[in-house]
Amino acid sequence: SRNPECPLDKDELGSRTWGFLHTMAAYYPENPSPQQKQDMKSFFDIFSRFYPCEVCAKDFQKEIQTQPPNVDSQKSLSKWLCDMHNIVNVKLGKKSFDCNRVNERWKDGWIDGSCD
Ligand code: FAD
Numbered sequence: 001s002r003n004p005e006c007p008l009d010k011d012e013l014g015s016r017t018w019g020f021l022h023t024m025a026a027y028y029p030e031n032p033s034p035q036q037k038q039d040m041k042s043f044f045d046i047f048s049r050f051y052p053c054e055v056c057a058k059d060f061q062k063e064i065q066t067q068p069p070n071v072d073s074q075k076s077l078s079k080w081l082c083d084m085h086n087i088v089n090v091k092l093g094k095k096s097f098d099c100n101r102v103n104e105r106w107k108d109g110w111i112d113g114s115c116d
Contacts, residue, residue, distance in 0.1 A: 010053050010056075013052065013053060014053070014056070017051070018085060021081055022078070022081060022082075022085075022102070022105070022106040023106055025074070025077045025078040025081045025106070026074070026078060026103065026106045026107035027074075027107075028040065028071075028073075028074045028077045028078075029073075029074060030073050030074045030075075031073065032071060032072075032073070036071075037071040037072070040069060040071045040077065041068065041069055041071055044064055044069045045064070048060045048061045048064055049061065056088075059088075059091070060084070060088075063084055063087055064084070067080070067083070067084070069081075075103070078102045078103060078106070078107075079099055079102065081102075082097060082099035082102040083099060085097065086099070
């Protein structure tokens, strides 16, 4: 495997960033304030302009224009982000993830107890 003290390549940056984004969505409030909703929209807007992979950022900007972040609740934001990630998965020929299980993956752990 690669030297972990070297700059991130596109795939490492991607998997670490998804880890951060899905975990942030997992801890977003179930009942966000108007300010929190606005802030989360701004976060993704700015994120999409600075994500340090040019093609990724360009496509992600287009996707969030057609399908803006659903900032109404923890569940809706996590579902939206899962859908966005699946768009990238399909584009790259990867398997689509079952978004009914996004909170098991990123918040609560799998129901079979394998993360306990
Ligand atoms: P990743 O796709 O990084 O996934 C990490 C883990 O997340 C998986 O192991 C799985 O457990 C879980 N997971 C998978 N799908 C979902 C889902 N839908 N919802 C929740 N959890 C899920 N790479 C490119 O080559 N071209 C691009 O245009 C591109 N655009 C990107 C845009 C963004 C915003 C980001 C963050 C990354 C982008 N990437 C892009 C990187 C790409 O998505 C992957 O991160 C990279 O290919 C490494 O893939 P991976 O197999 O390690 O798994």
